[in-house]
Amino acid sequence: MKQIQMNKSKNLSVEDAYDLFIRKCRVKNLSQASIVSYENKIHPFVDYCEGGLISAVTIDTVDGFTNHLKTEHNVNDVSVVSYLRSVRAFLYYCMECNYMTTFKIHLPKAQKDIKETYSNEQLEKLLAKPDLNSCSFTEFKTWVFENYMLATGNRLSTALNVHIKDIDFDNGMIMLRKTKNRRQQLIPLSASLSEILREYLDIRGGNPDDFLFCNNYGEQASNRTWQTLVYRYNIKHGVNVTSIHSFRHTFAKNWILSGGDIVRLKTIMGHSNIAVTNEYLAMFGQDLQMDFEKFNPLDNLKNRNREQIRM
Template sequence: MRMKMQQQAEQRSIEQAFEDFIRYCNVKNLAKDSIIFYENCYKSFTRFLPKESYVSNITLHTIQDYILWQKDKSISAIAVNSNLRGVRAFLYYCMKLGYLPKFSIELVKAEKKVKQVYTDSELQLLLKKPNVKHCSFTEYRDWVVINYALATGNRVSTIINLKNQDVDFENGYITLVRTKNKKQQVIPLSNTLSSILLEYLTYRKGEANDYLFCNSYGNQLADRSLQGSVARYNKSRGVMKTSIHLFRHTYAKKYLQAGGNVFQLQRLLGHSSLEIVKEYVSLFSEDLKLNYDRFNPLEQMVKSNSYIKLNP
């Protein structure tokens, strides 16, 4: 029996093994975006592999050659690592099933890319409220979305899945039903955002179970539709940065700049570990110095206690 299973593993094509992996991902109820990511990584990997490859033939040397192949195509180290993460998840699954011998797949060394954020001058342009009586619903909605993204740091996938009933104005909370880690999350609702959303709902209307940010027909927005709409909105305001995700980076930076707690930031952003938050602290370290004296305990004591005197 064991011999037969080994023969089946040896005869498993890379295509068949990947079909098994995607089926496993669907059974585990992984996010659609995660599955698309794995599929894109697989396409890159199979462009490198010979046709009709068997999964049992893949070795550490195969992975090393794949890395070199990507470098020859001038693919950045960050993109190489992104592809490797997807391929690694797939191959580790195959190793677990005994399709190929176990070996470790390490990422290549890459410099951390500085996370872009919106500047204050750009935010001022984007946050200027349009004339609700004369602008289109789409322009007004995008303005509200930008306010929401800056106030919460939520991902696009979370934003498009929000429903009217998820905003608790009375108690000041927003319930995030759709998150990346699939864990329901409750975050505070700021006073300014509360006012903006209350006014928006007088125009948007709809039932409690309707999507908060909808298209002109009241239907749920697709990820790409909202991304494209906000990109056009930004450009119309003279802002060439067009990513909604940059509001998440901006939220993190401004939260830390204002003296926000890293552990609270981790929970607010919905990260399972502090690793990503540590990246924010590292990347924005220069900017965090701006308000350092304001929040430094010693500086606070010196200002509040006249008896603390320093030598001239």
């Protein structure tokens, strides 16, 4: 049977196999964001194959594409891995369908850059509450939004899909209806954020079904709208870091430095694999040296012994 399937697919082009792969992704109900990501990263591989047959693709083809990305398009190592991860998913699908010979695709190692975070000094500038008697509502709602992002570690798309009714003040929880892994989840609502959101909603008003962070017309706001608002707000307050995603990195970093456990961090941040969460431990390793002696058990024991001797 396998041989028959191989014979039937021997004239299948790489482009046709790609179309079947994307169709399968839609059948599996993958998110539109995932499908777009696949399209952006697999299309260059399809173009590289120049109309060739999927059955002719080998590990040499993959290696040639890797070199093509680096030399012809000057793609950095981290991005190369991202491209190859998508290409690997496509080719493994083709192998499972017996469109091509099976072989292993190993991703090259890449040194990841330290994720950009907000410093304590920058956060003090950004989170200083504006004067409600003189500031615009836009400035106030941007301040609320930045508090929310720092307190939850949400992705932007997740935050913009939160409705007013999803904020459970009584039980101190937030319902996240749209996450990257497409699973709804509950995360804690901190006391500080609860107070800020109560005041925000008192001023803003709105119905339970309304989006918490809407546009000026009460509709769901776009990513670009909030990226622009945050950029303008941060620059105005003398902070040159303007990335919304950096609030997510800052949340993770401060969680780790405050002694928070990695398992709960994985849940709150919605990571599907704890290996992703562990990357933060590696990236912020130098920061973990801060006050190390203060928390190290050996140093604590020695310090206690010294104090007892003095007494």
